[in-house]
Amino acid sequence: MPENELGLMAHLLRRGGFGATLQELQEYQAKGYEATVEELLHPEDIPEWNDDLVRRYQPDQNSVMYFESAQSYCMYKMINSKRLLEEKISLFWHGLFATAYGKLNHAKGVLNQTDTFRRHGLGSFHNILMELSRDPAMIFWLDNKDNHKDAPNENYGRELLELFSMGIGNYSEDDVKNCARAFTGWTIANADYMAERASRDSIWPSGRIDWQFEYRPEDHDETDKEFLGRTGNFNGDDIIDIIAMRPATSWFIAGKLYNYFVSDTPNEEAISFLAEEYRKSSGDIRSMLRALFLSDYFKSESVWYDKIKSPAELVVGTARLAGSYKTPQSDITNLASDANFMGQEILNPPTVEGWHTGMEWVDTGTLVERVNSSALVIGDNLQPGVQAMIQHLKDLKNSYQPNELVDECLLLIGSLNVTDSTRERLVEFAANFGEVKFTPEDAVACSEQQVVELLQLILATREYQMA
Numbered sequence: 001m002p003e004n005e006l007g008l009m010a011h012l013l014r015r016g017g018f019g020a021t022l023q024e025l026q027e028y029q030a031k032g033y034e035a036t037v038e039e040l041l042h043p044e045d046i047p048e049w050n051d052d053l054v055r056r057y058q059p060d061q062n063s064v065m066y067f068e069s070a071q072s073y074c075m076y077k078m079i080n081s082k083r084l085l086e087e088k089i090s091l092f093w094h095g096l097f098a099t100a101y102g103k104l105n106h107a108k109g110v111l112n113q114t115d116t117f118r119r120h121g122l123g124s125f126h127n128i129l130m131e132l133s134r135d136p137a138m139i140f141w142l143d144n145k146d147n148h149k150d151a152p153n154e155n156y157g158r159e160l161l162e163l164f165s166m167g168i169g170n171y172s173e174d175d176v177k178n179c180a181r182a183f184t185g186w187t188i189a190n191a192d193y194m195a196e197r198a199s200r201d202s203i204w205p206s207g208r209i210d211w212q213f214e215y216r217p218e219d220h221d222e223t224d225k226e227f228l229g230r231t232g233n234f235n236g237d238d239i240i241d242i243i244a245m246r247p248a249t250s251w252f253i254a255g256k257l258y259n260y261f262v263s264d265t266p267n268e269e270a271i272s273f274l275a276e277e278y279r280k281s282s283g284d285i286r287s288m289l290r291a292l293f294l295s296d297y298f299k300s301e302s303v304w305y306d307k308i309k310s311p312a313e314l315v316v317g318t319a320r321l322a323g324s325y326k327t328p329q330s331d332i333t334n335l336a337s338d339a340n341f342m343g344q345e346i347l348n349p350p351t352v353e354g355w356h357t358g359m360e361w362v363d364t365g366t367l368v369e370r371v372n373s374s375a376l377v378i379g380d381n382l383q384p385g386v387q388a389m390i391q392h393l394k395d396l397k398n399s400y401q402p403n404e405l406v407d408e409c410l411l412l413i414g415s416l417n418v419t420d421s422t423r424e425r426l427v428e429f430a431a432n433f434g435e436v437k438f439t440p441e442d443a444v445a446c447s448e449q450q451v452v453e454l455l456q457l458i459l460a461t462r463e464y465q466m467a
Contacts, residue, residue, distance in 0.1 A: 004301075005029060009036065010415040011304045012293065014467045015261045016040045017084030019317035019414050021385065022392070037293045041122065041286050043083035051076065057328035063108070067347070070107035071336040074114065074346050078316040079325050089121035089285070090114050091312060092260050094346075097132055097164060098354035099141040101347050109137040109211055110347045125253055125283035126244035129165065133236055136188045136211030142352070145187045147180060149221040154180040159352055160243070170248035171228065178225040183236040185220030189213065250278035257288060262298055263306040264358035270297035304417065305466040308361045311342035313467060314370060318377045318459065321414065323385030338373040342366045362465075374459040381452050389455070390448050399437040402430035409454050418463045426461075430454055 009029050013020040017040070020028070028036045039046070054076055055061045060069040061076075078087045094114055101110050113135050120131050132138055133156075139145050142156040157180035161171045189212040225234045228242055243249055254274035258267065273295065274288055281287035292298050309317070315338050319325055325332050339346060343366050344355055362370070378386060389412045393400070400408065406426045410416045418426070430436075433450045458464060 004415075004417070005033070006415045007301075007304065007417055008033065008299060011299075012036065012040075013084070014317070014414070015088075015298075015307075016293065017088055018078065018313055018320055021321060021388070021414065022412050023388070025415055034294065037290065040085040040293075041290055043086035043122075046082045048083070049077060049081040051080075054328050058330070064111055065108055067101050067107045068333050068336070070101075070111045071346050072332045073111065075316065075319075075332055075336050076325060078312070079319045083118075085289075086118050086121070090117040091310075092256075093117040093121050093128070095260075095349065095354040095357075096256060097138065098349035098352055099135075099137045100349050104137055104140055106137070106140075106211070107347065109140070112210065113137040114347075122286040122289070123284070124244075125165075125249070125278070125285060126240060128285070129160075129240045129244065130237070132164070133160070133183065133186060133240065134213040136213055139186065139188050139213070140211070144183055147184050147186070148219055149181075149184045152177070152180045152184060152221070156180070156183060160239075163352060165243050165252060166246060166248045167252050170246070175227055178227045178234070179239055181221040181223075181225055182227070182234040182239045185216045185218075186236055187214055187216055187219070244283055247275075247279075250275040250283070253283070253285075254278055254288070257285075257292065258297075259357070261289070261292060263303045264308060265306065267297065270295070273297065305463055307467040308358055309465060309467045310355070310357065310361060311339040311344035311366075311370070312346060314342070314465070315339050315373060315377075318374045321385055322377050322380065322383040323388065324377060324380075324383050326384070335377075338369065341369045342373070370465060371460045374464070375456040378455050378459050379452055381448055386452065386455070390451055393451060394438045398439050399435050401435060402427050402433070405430050405433075405436055405451070405454065409451065409458055413455065413458055413464065416458065416461075416463055418461060422461050422463060426454070426457060429457055 144156040147153040277291040
């Protein structure tokens with residue numbers, strides 16, 4: 001355990017959630033690190049976010065048939081849910097099993113898939129693959145609806161092996177073909193894509209109906225298949241059984257989890273540690289994450305700011321910090337658009353590969369968007385989170401020298417650790433204000449605005465843009 005226990009807790013909540021306020025950090029610190037890890041790993045013990053208010057005041061959140069409505073619903077949930085890791089793991093699987101609205105033209109179909117990731121995302125990888133293979137959005141996205149016993153379509157079989165479970169070099173072309181044959185007959189009910197869209201949807205005046213999984217045995221290839229060294233009359237279930245127990249799968253998932261939760265830079269020793277936990281736990285994601293969060297690989301201060309926040313992490317974390325969007329607001333669509341402009345269009349990944357992360361999140365255009373978006377949200381001193389930060393400063397003392405104000409604001413942002421050079425620049429900026437006072441005889445409103453400007457600058461720092 002490092003000396004900076006509050007900093008470690010902040011690190012855990014940035015990776016296992018979307019960051020935390022100082023008050024939240026102190027509450028979790030009182031529970032203890034290991035107890036907090038267990039709380040994160042068991043979201044089912046925490047009450048779900050009650051979205052009735054949003055649905056009542058924004059009717060489009062009921063059907064979520066519009067793409068903008070579905071995106072907004074995702075934002076509301078990530079901002080307001082107390083089930084932090086449930087939201088974070090859903091975003092992880094959404095990026096790995098990238099399914100896009102652009103092809104589906106069915107926003108609720110993609111949104112339903114993210115709900116599947118919430119329900120099953122911390123379970124066994126075997127079960128996650130099973131749910132994925134039965135997911136209507138995935139079946140449409142990778143054309144398994146067109147995979148028939150007399151005319152196999154290899155799209156899902158190929159990506160299941162290449163991008164979702166094992167990686168290139170661990171299977172052959174024949175394995176792809178036989179994998180595809182095993183998944184024939186796995187299709188979508190109530191959406192016959194041989195029919196014209198107009199005739200299919202015209203009897204549903206309230207919008208398109210939900211898709212459902214359907215298995216059609218008459219369309220399944222019942223002949224023997226050779227797959228990864230085994231032979232049998234395999235169905236899709238059998239394929240997943242075989243994939244889930246392969247050593248290559250343990251390494252693949254270990255590497256993805258390490259990259260998402262720890263660092264943009266691979267660590268072979270740490271990935272080997274996680275792969276072994278995969279094998280010991282039969283691919284249980286919860287067990288893998290428990291082992292990871294309690295390990296020195298995760299706790300080491302060297303990885304505390306070793307990841308660039310994804311656009312979703314950045315906009316959601318900043319909104320949670322500011323206390324924004326706790327109630328229905330039509331401009332939440334702007335928040336989703338901010339993430340879009342930064343390169344992460346939620347529910348609409350660019351390709352089946354998902355988003356390219358790390359340094360690819362940042363270029364000259366997206367960096368400006370990242371800074372401006374964060375500054376705009378935290379710059380509204382009417383937001384409850386911003387008001388709480390200002391009130392905290394007032395309660396502590398009546399006046400602050402520049403270095404004192406910087407240190408307190410870094411703490412309020414979520415116990416943010418910055419380099420000496422970054423702190424020096426922040427103090428130089430705060431020195432322009434002189435002594436900041438919160439007394440009736442002084443211009444309190446002016447002092448509050450100075451605090452807000454400093455907070456905006458802190459959110460523009462390299463450290464805040466990192467996870």
